[in-house]
Amino acid sequence: MRLLSSASNRVVLTLVTLAIGSLLLGDFASVQANRIVPGSGFGLFAALGSAWAVALLAALVTLAALALHPSPAGYRGMLLLISLLLLQWPASLAWFIHTQIPADQAQARAGLATGCWSLLFFALLLLIEVRQRLAPAAGWWRLGPLGLLLVTGLLIYSGYLEPLALLREYSSRSAQFWQALRGHLGLVGGALGFSLLFGVALALLIRRQPQLQRSVFGVLNFFQTIPSLALFGLLIAPLSYLAAHSPLLQQLGIRGIGWAPAxxxxVAYSLLPIVRNTSVALQAVAAEVIESARGMGMSPWQVFSQVRLPLALPVILEGMRITSIQAIGLTAVAALIGAEGFGSFIFQGLGQGAMDLVLLGALPTIVLALLADALFSALARYFQPGVG
Structure with missing residues (x-):
């Protein structure tokens, strides 16, 4: 295993300091007698007990000590400690629930406070930092995240985490949750499909008619300058008018609010990354490669489909990555105009002052964005020339 840097790792030191500060200065978790009454916060020592809290802080301090004079063995030790931090995270929640919520209080619920969320957040950042410092062959860094998912899943399945407020919100809205997931994915998939179709067509048009490039990018940049809420609002009136005068649109379910304006x-927001990346990628293919393909007797279609497009595909996929992440976030905002998606939970929670309901919509949105980023990044790497 090769060490990439031998100097003191300031990133690890900073993250450990922030993690310790958040654990000591903020509440770790909270308990509510029911959904309505405010919760009571518990600091780290009150939530987990002295032994667990001291062990947790000792692990973080050891991480900082190893970061002062990093070495190959030191980074392996850091990776082990970070994995243990991730594994104990759901276990600490189960322990808090076991010790702080009596079995006879069926309506009581536990909430995750600043310290708990911060510990998970900084542990994941630490994992990313330490992974970058180790040779690519060190694939066992995945054991920490996989263990986190496995332990969390087992504790949820066994019922130890059932009193968590987030899980209580899900259990009371499970059917709505899956409907929101389908609606969210449907809007994102539709936006990605239409923007890819129109975006590639516009990029090919620009390639054939270069004088149109300034006008096309000017219009697409203009859409980007309009705030999302303003654009959603601007589309309500014309779509309402068209739907009111067109039985066909009414049959298709197109109205001034709902999925249509969203x-x-x-699509308007998604076109710019697709058109820009596709146009740049197609134009960046070396002229010598194209001439060689033509010299081999390839037709114009063969040159495009077998040479130009495969070489441009990684950059096009990067545009799709940006588009998908942007669409996933904006779909949540589209709940304000009646579109289905996780945004409905977010805005309901904000209106009711129920932060766990907000998280029920926000966390899946974040997960979808991370999955889209990982998927398109992996595809772009796979289709790199000489890799796939």
Whole structure:
């Protein structure tokens, strides 16, 4: 295993300091008698007990000590400690629930406070930092995240985490949750499909008619300058008018609110990354490669489909990555105009002052964005020339 840097790792030191500060200065978790009454916060020592809290802080201090004079063995030790931090995270929640919520209080619920969320957040950042300092062959860094998912899943399945407020919100809205997931994915998929179709067509048009480039990018940049809420609002009136005078649109379910204005706005926002990346990628293919393909007797279609497009595909996929992440976030905002998606939970929670309901919508949105980023990044690497 090769060490990439032998100097003191200031990133690890900073993250450890922030993690310790958040644990000591903020509440770790809270308990509510029911959904309505405010919760009571518990600091780290009150939530987990002295032994667990001291062990947790000792692990963080050891991480900082190893970061002062990093070595190959030291980074392996850091990776082990970070994995243990991730594994104990759901276990600490189960322990808090076991010690602080009596079995006879069926309506009581436990909430995750600043310290708990911060510990998970900084542990994941630490994992990313330490992984970058180790040779690519060190694939066992995945054991920490996989163990986190496995332990969390087992504790949820066994019922130890059932009193968590987030899980209580899900259990009371499970059918709505899966409907929101389908609606969210449907809007994002539709926006990505239409923007890819129109974006590639516009990029090919620009390639054939270079004088149109300034006008096309000017219009697409203009859409980007309009705030999302304003664009959603601007589409309500014309779509309402068209739907009121067109039985066909009414049959298709197109109205001034709902999925139609959301999809149109998402496509408008998504076109710029697709058109820009596709146009740049197609034009960046070396002229010598194209001439060689023509010299081999390839037709114009063969040159495009077998040479130019495969070489441009990684950059096009990067545009799709940006588009998908942007669309996933904006779809949540589209709940304000009646579109289905996780945004409905977010805005309901904000209106009710129920932060766990907000998290029920926000966390899946974040997970979808991370999955889209990982998927398209992996595809772009796979289709790199000489890799796939």
């Amino acid at each position: 999809l149109l706005a998402l």
